[in-house]
Amino acid sequence: MDLPTFFQQLVNALSLGSLYALIAIGYTMVYGILRLINFAHGDVFMLGAYFAFYAITALLMPWWIGFIVALSLTALFGIALERVAYRPLRDSPRLSVMISAIGASFLIENLGIVIFGGRPKSFPSIPLFDTVVRFGPVSMLSVSLFIPVITIGSLIALTLIVNHTKTGLAMRAVSTDVDAARLMAVDVNKIVAFTFGVGSLLAGLGGIMWTMKYPQLNPLMGIMPGLKCFIAAVIGGIGNIGGAVLGGFLLGIIEILIVAFLPALTGYRDAFAFVLLIVVLLVKPTGLLGKSQTVKV
Amino acid sequence: MRRILSIVAVLAALFLVFGCAKGEAKAAADIVKFGVFEPLTGANAAGGAEELDGIRLAQSLYPTVTMGGKEYKIELVITDNKSDKVEAANAGQRLVDSDKVNIVLGSWGSGLSMAAGPIFKDAKVPAIGLSCTNPLVTRDNDFYFRVCFIDPFQGTVMANYAYKEVKARTAVIVREVSNDYSVGLAKFFTDSFKALTGNQNSILAELNYNTGDQDFSAQLTQIKSLKPDVIFAPGNYTESALVIKQARELGITVPFLGGDTWEIAEFINVGKEAVEGAVMSAFFDNDAPITPMSKVFVAEYQKKYGKLPSGTAVLGFDGYILAIDAIQRAGSLDPIKIRDAIAATKNFAGAAGYITFDANGDPIKSAVIKQVVGGKFIYKTTVNP
Numbered sequence: 001m002d003l004p005t006f007f008q009q010l011v012n013a014l015s016l017g018s019l020y021a022l023i024a025i026g027y028t029m030v031y032g033i034l035r036l037i038n039f040a041h042g043d044v045f046m047l048g049a050y051f052a053f054y055a056i057t058a059l060l061m062p063w064w065i066g067f068i069v070a071l072s073l074t075a076l077f078g079i080a081l082e083r084v085a086y087r088p089l090r091d092s093p094r095l096s097v098m099i100s101a102i103g104a105s106f107l108i109e110n111l112g113i114v115i116f117g118g119r120p121k122s123f124p125s126i127p128l129f130d131t132v133v134r135f136g137p138v139s140m141l142s143v144s145l146f147i148p149v150i151t152i153g154s155l156i157a158l159t160l161i162v163n164h165t166k167t168g169l170a171m172r173a174v175s176t177d178v179d180a181a182r183l184m185a186v187d188v189n190k191i192v193a194f195t196f197g198v199g200s201l202l203a204g205l206g207g208i209m210w211t212m213k214y215p216q217l218n219p220l221m222g223i224m225p226g227l228k229c230f231i232a233a234v235i236g237g238i239g240n241i242g243g244a245v246l247g248g249f250l251l252g253i254i255e256i257l258i259v260a261f262l263p264a265l266t267g268y269r270d271a272f273a274f275v276l277l278i279v280v281l282l283v284k285p286t287g288l289l290g291k292s293q294t295v296k297v
Numbered sequence: 298m299r300r301i302l303s304i305v306a307v308l309a310a311l312f313l314v315f316g317c318a319k320g321e322a323k324a325a326a327d328i329v330k331f332g333v334f335e336p337l338t339g340a341n342a343a344g345g346a347e348e349l350d351g352i353r354l355a356q357s358l359y360p361t362v363t364m365g366g367k368e369y370k371i372e373l374v375i376t377d378n379k380s381d382k383v384e385a386a387n388a389g390q391r392l393v394d395s396d397k398v399n400i401v402l403g404s405w406g407s408g409l410s411m412a413a414g415p416i417f418k419d420a421k422v423p424a425i426g427l428s429c430t431n432p433l434v435t436r437d438n439d440f441y442f443r444v445c446f447i448d449p450f451q452g453t454v455m456a457n458y459a460y461k462e463v464k465a466r467t468a469v470i471v472r473e474v475s476n477d478y479s480v481g482l483a484k485f486f487t488d489s490f491k492a493l494t495g496n497q498n499s500i501l502a503e504l505n506y507n508t509g510d511q512d513f514s515a516q517l518t519q520i521k522s523l524k525p526d527v528i529f530a531p532g533n534y535t536e537s538a539l540v541i542k543q544a545r546e547l548g549i550t551v552p553f554l555g556g557d558t559w560e561i562a563e564f565i566n567v568g569k570e571a572v573e574g575a576v577m578s579a580f581f582d583n584d585a586p587i588t589p590m591s592k593v594f595v596a597e598y599q600k601k602y603g604k605l606p607s608g609t610a611v612l613g614f615d616g617y618i619l620a621i622d623a624i625q626r627a628g629s630l631d632p633i634k635i636r637d638a639i640a641a642t643k644n645f646a647g648a649a650g651y652i653t654f655d656a657n658g659d660p661i662k663s664a665v666i667k668q669v670v671g672g673k674f675i676y677k678t679t680v681n682p
Contacts, residue, residue: 002522005522009514009515015514113338118342119346122566122567141546215539215567218535220338256515260519263502263504263505263519266474266504266506266507270507
């Protein structure tokens, strides 16, 4: 592999990895606070992309207003989803909530097919994000420059919120012990809703960035990114926000490397991601940055 | 007392439901069921939707079939094979088992047709493929026919185009490796291109991707250093459009060639300026009518949908009218008789050309070559077999 090819592949890997990382942050945050694997995360991601699509093409909003509207709607949707599908089951076994999450995921996908239609839609081109940038022999889409910045920005912002604000303190309290937090006058419902709002907002942000990089929308578009980001979150240590970013980048780099060095195995690219998930779960179930927890009996 | 009343109510309800079902069964005697077997969701949804449009248009023009001097109403039983081979087998099974259709139309996508082919064969239900071009769809299956040309021909047409028009001497193949259509067509192109160039090494590389993949940057980066004269990338329309878009972003300016699956509005909507100049083989062009039926189709399609027909809608139309013709010639709903009548079709004037079946159940038809110019599919030439 010559040097320009190497650098191009590196850029490819980082731009894919940062996108995975962005979606994985929201996934892992919801898990970190609520110990709930939100399988509908990928579908909220899809909704974010569709909201932005309709805001720009049907309501003719300028793209930045469209994005703000879409992100707000996605956050509200996340809060509503928690209210309807998860809150009634908060005191039930964790398995029930997980099954409810899977059900919510299928419901959103199929409602998407009914409402948005099965035919794919194409995301409008926004010049700021849809320009080719060249650095010598290496080229990329301008949106690929924004994504890592947004990912790192979200990482820093979330870390600050969780560790240095009153709300963050309450989030950590809920994460440790819901009942004790309630006794300490933490409004658990409000904190959980806030967590879901932020998690869904990040999913929506990921969805919008994704469709600008790969400008086609369909109601099932969230399934694969959702699973990939679940893998990224597990690799990094689910519940750990920094770990999700690390896992996302690792997954992106591994996927590009497989195609670059083992072209014959390209067809098994997704399979590699899942094999990696199994290996991590067998060898280091807490992930790269996760802390091991003692289970209280 | 209340309990007795409720039992009576339940019994009455049951009776009503049962009675209605019986009434329907009686009416069913005057109905012929056409099973529509298409991908209406998932990766190939646009292809399925186009063909369904063609079928619905044909139904609105020809809603009945006449057997023995009696008119039978045609009912469409639409199933979604979800662009997935496992779901396709399920959908096929449902059509023959519970819907008990008399004939099947579909599918877009050879892999989907191949998944359900053995089911139609075992159940002895004749099926007419619409735009499934892989030769294996009809091979060893007496019940599967199709109204489109097949890939050995299509691959040769595109290899000839690459060699003579693009003057290419080297090529790279980009395949959708989980799609039987793409793998088959790529192979026929490869064989033909090697024979034309007389160079066994004229295909510089074969790169793969999976249905549903969105990022092709790693594969395309490899092409960049190979510097081929042309890239042949048959595959699903959205993935192909993204392949070309990402290639252009990487600074690859080589012409792209593809197959019939590209001629769908979504290919241009997703690819935008990047797909300008892409060349593909196609089934039909609105401005090059072949039979009297071609003009009827184009005019009626515009009247019903308010736009020009694109892609494969015409094949849905042809499959439907061919099915009516065959059932009328068979004069019965006996599946063996219908199958024999389809097989005996001679010079049937469909909208997309005349149909005469060979021993495999494939028609010999011409292909048209189109190019994306100014955001439209523009007719270039017709290639006869």
